[in-house]
Amino acid sequence: MTSAAVILSIIFMLGGIFFFTTATIGILRFPDFFTRLHATGKGDTLAVLLCLIGLAIYEGFSLTALKIVFIAVFMALAQPTATHAISKAALRVGVQPWMKGGKENDSSI
């Protein structure tokens, strides 16, 4: 384990924690469902990818690192799919999007 790999892993994981924090602030502070989904859908995907790449770099060349990379590839495919499915379901059921200048439309559904 060289120290350069450790430093690179620490940088990747701190970036992942930063994007997790921004996604959490977004899901707490945004006004309605679609904007919250916008925050958590993109921020969590990037944060998970950064954290998994950092852990794989720290692990080194082994079967475990290959499995971690496989989890990263699966999350990069699955997380946007899940976000798209749940937003389409919400739009079909009839959740009203938040309009600029409108009233606080947080009580829908």
Place this chain on the structure above:
Amino acid sequence: MSTFFLVIGLGLCILVFFVLYRVVFGPGVFNRIAAISAIGTKTLIILLIMGFVYGRVEMFVDISLVYALLNFIGVLAASKFLEMEKEL
């Protein structure tokens, strides 16, 4: 390096408690499902970090893989079920 992993895991646990506010008080079922999905992705990273802290990554990586699959299937099933429900 183990201390760094512990600090990262504790920070993720605090973030999970913040998202849990949206699960408990969030208006409607869709906010709750989106927040539960966000908690699932954070839990995946927490499981891997627990594996690195305990020194048994080769076991925890399988648990984390199964957790990722179950999170994805759960969100898809819940969204399909709520799409079939015409009135909520």
